[in-house]
Amino acid sequence: ELKVEQNPLFLSMQEGKNYTIYCNYSTTSDRLYWYRQDPGKSLESLFVLLSNGAVKQEGRLMASLDTKARLSTLHITAAVHDLSATYFCAVTNSGNTPLVFGKGTRLSVIA
Amino acid sequence: ETGVTQSPTHLIKTRGQQVTLRCSSQSGHNTVSWYQQALGQGPQFIFQYYREEENGRGNFPPRFSGLQFPNYSSELNVNALELDDSALYLCASNPGTGVYNEQFFGPGTRLTVL
Numbered sequence: 001e002l003k004v005e006q007n008p009l010f011l012s013m014q015e016g017k018n019y020t021i022y023c024n025y026s027t028t029s030d031r032l033y034w035y036r037q038d039p040g041k042s043l044e045s046l047f048v049l050l051s052n053g054a055v056k057q058e059g060r061l062m063a064s065l066d067t068k069a070r071l072s073t074l075h076i077t078a079a080v081h082d083l084s085a086t087y088f089c090a091v092t093n094s095g096n097t098p099l100v101f102g103k104g105t106r107l108s109v110i111a
Numbered sequence: 112e113t114g115v116t117q118s119p120t121h122l123i124k125t126r127g128q129q130v131t132l133r134c135s136s137q138s139g140h141n142t143v144s145w146y147q148q149a150l151g152q153g154p155q156f157i158f159q160y161y162r163e164e165e166n167g168r169g170n171f172p173p174r175f176s177g178l179q180f181p182n183y184s185s186e187l188n189v190n191a192l193e194l195d196d197s198a199l200y201l202c203a204s205n206p207g208t209g210v211y212n213e214q215f216f217g218p219g220t221r222l223t224v225l
Contacts, residue, residue, distance in 0.1 A: 003152075031211070031212070033213070033214075041218070041219075042201060042217060042219045043154070043201065048211050049114070050211070052147045054136075061144060061162035084156075088153055090153075090154075090183075096142055096159075096161065096166070096208070096212060097167065098144050098156040098159050098167055098169070099144070099146075099156065099214060100156070101154050103152060104153050104203075106150075
């Protein structure tokens with residue numbers, strides 16, 4: 001059974017600081033996704049990572065994938081308040097199979 | 112905007128009632144999945160439909176059922192509502208094939224069971 005663990009579950013960051021969110025998954029997967037969710041809202045797609053060593057960046061967020069370690073990271077650079085949200089990683093086994101989500105990391109960026 | 116719409120936005124029901132939630136997928140997406148997200152939790156997979164046939168099911172009882180129609184719309188039906196069914200219900204559509212085969216989520220329906 002595919003399981004996904006994220007840590008930390010809660011993160012309070014100061015503006016301007018850097019931090020990393022970790023996502024571990026239990027079995028082989030061919031796709032890993034990162035989503036952002038604002039309170040009361042739906043999921044916004046951030047990154048899709050397909051292959052070992054994949055790295056994608058958008059603004060202050062950078063995601064990477066290590067398929068051998070079954071680990072993905074979401075790195076936040078010089079955090080700003082607008083990044084406050086809950087971040088989920090999700091994984092599929094293969095093909096057209098459903099997503100298995102982690103519990104999410106609730107990020108709060110404070111001045 | 113993902114092109115995936117859901118209705119209604121909010122819904123309040125009482126225990127024991129039945130509810131139907133609706134989703135309209137992106138045009139051309141032949142796969143739709145439904146997820147339940149309880150407060151403070153990650154989304155949990157309910158079931159998936161591919162070309163109008165159920166293609167996979169999560170750990171949900173039979174009182175959760177669904178339909179997918181040829182016009183890219185779908186329904187989630189829940190019978191005999193329980194208090195624990197209170198959650199955000201998300202539908203997501205994807206092409207079913209392709210390198211990314213990314214799921215695009217609708218805005219969700221917030222269901223409250225009293």
